[in-house]
Amino acid sequence: MKAALMYGPNDIRVEMTEKPACPKDGMILKIMAVGLCGSDIRNLTSDSRKGNYPFIYGHEIVGCVDEVGPEETKYHVGQRLFLFPGTYCMECDNCISGHSENCENEHVAKLAGTGGFAQYIAVGGEKIHYGGIYEIPDGVSYEAASLGEPLTSVFACLENAKVGYADTIVIIGAGPIGDFMAQISKIRGAQKIIMIDLNEHRLEMAKQFGVDEVIVSKLDDPQYAIDRVLELTNGKGADKVISATPANATQAQALYMVKKGGLVVFFGGVPKGSKTELDTNLIHYNNIWIKGHFGASYDQSKRAFHLATSPNFPAEKFITHILPLDEINHGIELTKTGEAIKVVLHPWD
Structure with a gap:
């Protein structure tokens, strides 16, 4: 099969490799489309595997069942499926309490997750048993x-x-995630959405997703974006501020953009080992709530999938580029420069 193999940082080669064998209790999914995610790009451009190469990334996987093992009874050849990369045991304390995104079972968590930059992927019986396939x-x-x-x-x-x-x-960050946040915030009833980014082109594209005001931030003047937010909110600050960039600086800035008693969410992961300096007096005296966010529960993943595939969601606006898998490196550049909102790759083109 054809696959995009990572041999090291920025060394991604589309080659022919061996098609995976079908598990006796599982299936082979023929991948028809796979999204290019920001986390994929971060992994592909850094020494994410610490020398353990080659490796196939890609986790936004959809396809059709190409083959089923003799012990698999749930799915059949030809079914069109979405493969959610998260897998949860539904037995640990976190899963039982409704927070399966924090599943404590490391073995189960590793049952699915990557391998989508290829023409086929094997799905084992354990993944099918624990769920997350729609x-x-x-x-x-x-x-x-x-x-x-x-x-x-x-x-x-x-x-x-x-x-x-x-x-x-x-929303700090006008990448694909920021655009998704703007669109869903409008669906949920948000009255005003302010988006901040360094890239003016990205901000212009974001306006089609319900963004009311844009702020082109300045690296040499972090106070500028803060002042603009306060100006646009009559000096009060926003109800909620979401830092959706991989930058420590935007996390620190967010505290000065939120109103008293408001909520700051750290959504974007920052470089491992880095530290963000926070004004804890400001947090204390302004009654600011801070929340970290990562992942989603099974329930949320299923409802999000239903939204993505419903007529109420403008999926076509987000997908700006559909490229063959052979052009994965081009897709990475389009995303990094901000020319693309969302790149989807076709392994069979």
Whole structure:
């Protein structure tokens, strides 16, 4: 089969490799589309495997069942499926309490997750047993269904932060995640959405997703974006501020953009080992709540997938580039420069 193999940082080669064998209790999924995620790009451009190469990334996977093992009875050849990368045991304390995104079972968590930059992927019986596989509705394209994965964490974040009518929201970061946040915040009833980014082109594209005001931030003047937010909120600050960038600086900035008693969410992961300096007096005296967000529960993942594949969600606006798998490196550059919102790769083109 054809696959995009990572041999090291920025060394991604599309080659022919061996097709995986079908598990006796599982299936082989023929991958019809796979989204290119920001975390994929971060992994592909850094020494993410610490020398353990080659490796196949890609986790926004949709396809059709190509083969089933003799012991598999749930799925059949030809079914169109979305493969959610998260897998939860549903038995540990976190799963039982409704927070399966914090599943404590490391073995189960590793049952699915990556390998999508290829033409086929093997899905074992354990993954099928624990769940997180959803059938794609008739009439929904593979490309639209692939948005179910990146939409999941955003959907969960906004639900957990209780974004709704008539919030004023600040989103720092105008990448695909920021755009998803803007669109879903509007669906949830947010009244005003302010988006901040260094890239003016990205901000212009974000306006189609319900963004009301944009702020082009300045690296040499971090106070500028703060002052603009206060100006746009009559000096009060926003109800909720979401830092959706991999930068420590935006986490620190967010505290000065939120109103007293407001909520700051750290959504974007920052470089491992880095530290963010926070003004704890400001947090204390302004009664600021801070929440970290990562992942989504099974329940949230399923509802997010239903939203992504519903007529109410403008999937076609987010997918700006559909490229063959051979052009994965081009897709990475398009995403990094901000020319693309969402790149979806076709392994069979």
